[in-house]
Amino acid sequence: MPKIVTLPGDGIGPEVTAAAVQVLREVAPDLSIEEHAIGGAAYEAHGDPFPQVTRDALGDADAVLLGTVGGPQNSPWNSLPRPLRPESGLLALRKALGCYANLRPVRVQPGLEHLSPLKPELARGVDILIVRELLGGVYFDGDRKIEGDTAYNTMRYTTAEVERVAKMAFWAAEQRKGRVTSVDKANVLEVSELWRRDVQALRDRSYRSIHLNHEYVDSVAMLIVSDPSRYDVIVTENLFGDILSDLAAVIPGSLGLMPSASLGDGAGLFEPIHGSAPDIAGQGVANPAAAIMSAAMLLRHGLGRSDAANQIERAVALALREHPTRDLGGKADTVTFTRAVLEAMGTPAV
Amino acid sequence: MPKIVTLPGDGIGPEVTAAAVQVLREVAPDLSIEEHAIGGAAYEAHGDPFPQVTRDALGDADAVLLGTVGGPQNSPWNSLPRPLRPESGLLALRKALGCYANLRPVRVQPGLEHLSPLKPELARGVDILIVRELLGGVYFDGDRKIEGDTAYNTMRYTTAEVERVAKMAFWAAEQRKGRVTSVDKANVLEVSELWRRDVQALRDRSYRSIHLNHEYVDSVAMLIVSDPSRYDVIVTENLFGDILSDLAAVIPGSLGLMPSASLGDGAGLFEPIHGSAPDIAGQGVANPAAAIMSAAMLLRHGLGRSDAANQIERAVALALREHPTRDLGGKADTVTFTRAVLEAMGTPAV
Ligand SMILES: CC(C)[C@H](C(=O)O)[C@@H](O)C(=O)O
Ligand SMILES: CC(C)[C@H](C(=O)O)[C@@H](O)C(=O)O
Numbered sequence: 001m002p003k004i005v006t007l008p009g010d011g012i013g014p015e016v017t018a019a020a021v022q023v024l025r026e027v028a029p030d031l032s033i034e035e036h037a038i039g040g041a042a043y044e045a046h047g048d049p050f051p052q053v054t055r056d057a058l059g060d061a062d063a064v065l066l067g068t069v070g071g072p073q074n075s076p077w078n079s080l081p082r083p084l085r086p087e088s089g090l091l092a093l094r095k096a097l098g099c100y101a102n103l104r105p106v107r108v109q110p111g112l113e114h115l116s117p118l119k120p121e122l123a124r125g126v127d128i129l130i131v132r133e134l135l136g137g138v139y140f141d142g143d144r145k146i147e148g149d150t151a152y153n154t155m156r157y158t159t160a161e162v163e164r165v166a167k168m169a170f171w172a173a174e175q176r177k178g179r180v181t182s183v184d185k186a187n188v189l190e191v192s193e194l195w196r197r198d199v200q201a202l203r204d205r206s207y208r209s210i211h212l213n214h215e216y217v218d219s220v221a222m223l224i225v226s227d228p229s230r231y232d233v234i235v236t237e238n239l240f241g242d243i244l245s246d247l248a249a250v251i252p253g254s255l256g257l258m259p260s261a262s263l264g265d266g267a268g269l270f271e272p273i274h275g276s277a278p279d280i281a282g283q284g285v286a287n288p289a290a291a292i293m294s295a296a297m298l299l300r301h302g303l304g305r306s307d308a309a310n311q312i313e314r315a316v317a318l319a320l321r322e323h324p325t326r327d328l329g330g331k332a333d334t335v336t337f338t339r340a341v342l343e344a345m346g347t348p349a350v
Numbered sequence: 351m352p353k354i355v356t357l358p359g360d361g362i363g364p365e366v367t368a369a370a371v372q373v374l375r376e377v378a379p380d381l382s383i384e385e386h387a388i389g390g391a392a393y394e395a396h397g398d399p400f401p402q403v404t405r406d407a408l409g410d411a412d413a414v415l416l417g418t419v420g421g422p423q424n425s426p427w428n429s430l431p432r433p434l435r436p437e438s439g440l441l442a443l444r445k446a447l448g449c450y451a452n453l454r455p456v457r458v459q460p461g462l463e464h465l466s467p468l469k470p471e472l473a474r475g476v477d478i479l480i481v482r483e484l485l486g487g488v489y490f491d492g493d494r495k496i497e498g499d500t501a502y503n504t505m506r507y508t509t510a511e512v513e514r515v516a517k518m519a520f521w522a523a524e525q526r527k528g529r530v531t532s533v534d535k536a537n538v539l540e541v542s543e544l545w546r547r548d549v550q551a552l553r554d555r556s557y558r559s560i561h562l563n564h565e566y567v568d569s570v571a572m573l574i575v576s577d578p579s580r581y582d583v584i585v586t587e588n589l590f591g592d593i594l595s596d597l598a599a600v601i602p603g604s605l606g607l608m609p610s611a612s613l614g615d616g617a618g619l620f621e622p623i624h625g626s627a628p629d630i631a632g633q634g635v636a637n638p639a640a641a642i643m644s645a646a647m648l649l650r651h652g653l654g655r656s657d658a659a660n661q662i663e664r665a666v667a668l669a670l671r672e673h674p675t676r677d678l679g680g681k682a683d684t685v686t687f688t689r690a691v692l693e694a695m696g697t698p699a700v
Contacts, residue, residue: 119468138539146543153539188437188488193501218593219625225575225597246572
């Protein structure tokens with residue numbers, strides 16, 4: 001019996017996670033599902049944004065379904081010492097699971113081009129997979145401090161860190177169009193020089209069928225908006241990936257539609273990419289589509305159950321058309337939308 | 351007699367700089383204009399992308415007009431030792447001039463909304479000024495190396511560096527809508543924590559009339575595309591500014607329209623933000639509008655000649671409508687467009 005740990009977290013996290021769990025139970029009644037605390041909620045309950053009890057529960061988990069983490073701008077959590085803030089719980093979770101590759105599919109659903117901030121002719125057919133390195137770079141290096149009126153952070157990468165995430169990108173590209181764009185700032189940074197060298201060497205050594213090119217991060221920020229169809233798989237380091245994956249996420253028009261998977265050595269971590277949206281938390285109106293699609297990614301990448309994943313994704317696509325939520329200009333609330341997904345799953349696949 | 355140094359540089363740099371100089375001579379016949387080498391062209395001529403003769407010429411310059419720097423992706427320049435590459439010449443130039451603030455206006459010209467990759471209703475009326483810190487952060491810190499299979503760069507900021515660029519942003523906001531958004535990643539980086547603290551303290555101490563808020567860089571990357579009208583002045587550190595200013599630059603629809611000014615302790619540096627566009631270099635088809643508008647910024651910010659700057663900007667707006675260049679879907683080449691600007695300057699202002 002596969003074990004799933006759910007970490008609802010803060011803001012709308014609990015609402016959308018509950019919806020995703022309902023759907024999971026429907027397609028995979030055999031799962032054992034165990035809920036634990038993370039982020040601000042965990043700090044309130046245990047004085048720690050990543051408490052030991054949560055850490056322990058992950059030990060034998062097969063996959064983790066995360067809600068969202070973090071409070072509003074003016075939350076008292078934000079003035080806690082850094083290790084106690086909600087975000088530190090998230091970073092510690094990623095590290096504990098060894099999830100070094102964050103996969104973010106950016107797909108414009110046919111018929112939903114009008115939701116994009118881009119012109120429909122640019123949004124149409126966009127299908128990008130962003131692979132963000134998640135455990136390295138300036139995020140985790142211990143060499144960081146504020147000393148009087150000077151602050152330092154260190155960006156660091158090793159060949160081993162670059163290669164394992166590049167492998168993930170090449171592997172993903174093999175099941176797509178076979179094109180990988182590696183993004184760096186090699187005209188300025190030594191870290192990027194290493195990154196570019198190692199990604200290219202790995203391609204030349206072991207992935208000769210992949211078409212690999214290298215682009216600068218500033219240029220990609222432009223092109224992802226002005227010509228998004230040029231990209232298939234994008235692979236990049238942690239900080240650039242944070243920026244570019246959020247940027248790309250606006251193309252489909254609603255963050256409420258975007259799931260993500262973080263994979264690595266052990267159990268995978270699956271989460272919607274939208275934030276905790278404190279302004280609408282607790283009102284029952286959050287769009288759970290991204291959380292539900294994260295559950296689908298969990299089934300596919302975490303448990304190898306592609307059929308169930310496909311079934312969910314088809315049902316979500318249908319529900320989005322028939323019962324759009326408020327963020328999409330529709331009227332459905334969380335419960336109505338979730339019910340629509342469950343009903344759509346009852347209909348035989350076409 | 352004010353002295354202007356022009357640095358045409360690489361790719362289309364010489365063509366567009368020549369056009370801008372023609373316009374400058376027309377509105378300011380009293381200027382002494384001296385041309386010098388920078389970038390790849392300077393490496394070819396002097397074995398150094400920022401040669402001593404260029405450095406010397408800047409000593410008594412009142413302002414510098416730069417073309418573009420850098421070769422194509424596969425240029426042999428890119429395999430030179432880092433200090434000899436074209437980009438190093440650009441960074442050394444910024445440092446030599448002490449230009450710590452890069453100002454990039456992003457304005458959608460009325461009537462040209464259709465050029466934007468965004469939906470016209472989102473592009474309409476966008477008027478953002480991005481102020482990018484240009485001499486600090488991960489760009490210049492000496493603590494950088496590749497050592498075996500590990501590479502390091504250091505991000506560093508001091509209070510003095512933060513304050514001088516924040517002052518520039520507050521000053522600019524005072525002549526605009528009085529709103530400043532400071533962009534950082536304070537939920538992860540100590541450097542950002544210092545940045546946020548110091549920008550806020552300066553506002554509270556000396557710029558109480560400014561409305562200041564703080565946003566995370568990943569969130570700004572989203573919002574600048576999905577809701578660009580929310581921004582007035584954006585101030586941020588060097589690397590985030592590199593990415594965000596290029597991202598914002600696509601909103602008006604053509605990089606060929608975007609000037610920039612880099613200001614600091616001494617002579618200002620004025621340059622179009624488009625790259626060297628090696629694919630069309632030497633063909634006489636490059637759009638010189640950005641270079642000409644950079645010359646206008648030079649007159650305004652470098653020499654205090656706002657009337658002449660306004661005259662140029664009006665003429666460019668007119669020429670863009672009547673004689674659009676190829677990047678805008680029109681037919682005008684560099685010479686035709688420049689002639690149209692010169693003619694439009696002859697017409698009395700309305
Ligand atoms: C909350 C923050 C630490 C996090 C990150 O920067 O990784 C978030 O922006 C994300 O992308 O998941
Ligand atoms: C060429 C490069 C060093 C430069 C930078 O990153 O500053 C460029 O991208 C720019 O924005 O002017």
